[in-house]
Amino acid sequence: DTVLTQSPALAVSPGERVTISCRASESVSTRMHWYQQKPGQQPKLLIYGASNLESGVPARFSGSGSGTDFTLTIDPVEANDTATYFCQQSWNDPHTFGAGTKLELK
């Protein structure tokens, strides 16, 4: 199975730029997607296909990468971006999720 490794928890101040990384154990082409999950809520799709912004998601969120290395960028970070962010690949079967990166605001 494709293993997705995410950066550990991050703490940033509002207004700053933050990048969250996700590395795949094998190529996933551009079939990488990013989700935001807040406590008590289901995951919310932010970015699909590595760099495509899901409808209704603020343009502060962006994604990049291909193959095995991907990043989610939030610029600028706002207070309500406090959440856990998961990457997920749909190129190789079975599809898999990363363990999540917890973003905290200082």
Added chain:
Amino acid sequence: QVQLKESGPVLVQASETLSLTCTVSGFSLTNYGVIWVRQPPGKGLEWMGIIWRNGNTDYNSALKSRLSINRDTSKSQVFLKMNSLQTDDTAIYYCTRDGYGYNYWGQGVMVTVSS
């Protein structure tokens, strides 16, 4: 509009079988696949398996021996069955729709496995 809703027992005894239903509306199961994802308390998301729009299935290799996913297209329902439950199967179970990313999710159902 697109909706998914999970239903099933919230408490299951260890060694028993879990049966969950995902009822969908706003789309056809013959046009989209449906995935089951679970999340143990305080932990990350685990991809369990998918039933594709053609009815084929793929499973997480770690769960494959005790998991099955089926559907009834006439009722717009997808079914999850997992046997030999253990306490570490305690989790929120979500169903979600396949696409370019999973952009529609159910609210999830919290299932507790009691020993």
